[in-house]
Amino acid sequence: MSEIRRQWKEELYAPFITECLCESHVKPELVNDFFELGKISDDPCFKCNLKCYGFKTEVLNATGDININRLAERVFALDHPLARKCANITERDLCQKSYLAVTCIYEGLSERYPP
Secondary structure (H helix, E strand, C coil): CHHHHHHHHHHHHHHHHHHHHHHHCCCHHHHHHHHHHCCCCCCHHHHHHHHHHHHHCCCECCCCCECHHHHHHHCCCCCHHHHHHHHCCCCCCHHHHHHHHHHHHHHHHHHHCCC
């Protein structure tokens, strides 16, 4: 999973990290703990940071829909069945929805790939 997290950080989220940190007011160490250690914080600002990444990568739209094809294309190691499962979350709060989707993806991939 460490290689997957590295690719997410360097190839998917890198252009947006600073902007999303500023927008969400998340503590940088929570973001670093996710990318370096795989810790998914339940901090509200961290959840909104994930929402920001979703918007910036065009995986999440303003109405809260997750584009399954784009999700599977852009997120390293993610296949369509897991993308479909994790995108099918009913939640009005987009920060919480992003958190639940990322948690679902991470847990699903963790079962397939060792830490």
